[in-house]
Amino acid sequence: MKLNRLFSILVSILMVLVVFLNCGKKEEAADEAAGNPGQELYLQNCSSCHGETGAGDGPAAASLNPKPRDLMSAAKDWKNGATAEGINKTLQEGISGTGMVAYKHLGDESLKQITDYVMSLRK
Numbered sequence: 874m875k876l877n878r879l880f881s882i883l884v885s886i887l888m889v890l891v892v893f894l895n896c897g898k899k900e901e902a903a904d905e906a907a908g909n910p911g912q913e914l915y916l917q918n919c920s921s922c923h924g925e926t927g928a929g930d931g932p933a934a935a936s937l938n939p940k941p942r943d944l945m946s947a948a949k950d951w952k953n954g955a956t957a958e959g960i961n962k963t964l965q966e967g968i969s970g971t972g973m974v975a976y977k978h979l980g981d982e983s984l985k986q987i988t989d990y991v992m993s994l995r996k
């Protein structure tokens with residue numbers, strides 16, 4: 874009888890521990906994604922052309938003419954300007970006749986996060 878009680882207490886403690894540890898894991902994953910949503914979006918949508926570091930050397934870059942912009946390059950070489958406004962315009966409208974299409978479908982909030990990330994690459 875006594876052993877039985879001890880056992881059920883042990884099981885309860887174990888269950889609480891399992892629930893607790895699982896919550897921790899979930900929070901960790903969410904934290905990682907929330908760490909830099911702009912970077913996440915950039916890697917998903919832009920790095921195939923602009924490269925993982927933004928140098929314009931992604932795997933698809935070789936076949937494009939004009940080439941994807943080196944996002945660290947001098948502002949004078951940019952068509953819409955290397956400002957937050959310019960980058961936002963590029964993402965909203967694309968640059969017609971080039972591989973740079975519009976990313977309006979991602980939504981204003983995501984475009985702002987990507988723009989912030991691109992600006993951070995230029996620092």
Ligand code: HEC
Nearest residue numbers: 918919922939940941942951952953954963968971972973
């Ligand atoms: C299919 C390849 C491709 C993808 C994907 C792509 N781009 Fe581009 N991007 C280009 C090309 C090509 C140019 C150069 C256009 C030109 O010279 O007129 C360019 C130019 C740019 C420029 C410079 C605009 C200027 O003012 O000159 C920015 C900023 C930019 N891209 C950001 C992005 C971001 C951010 C993403 C992801 C949301 C992205 N691009 C996805 C091909 C791509």
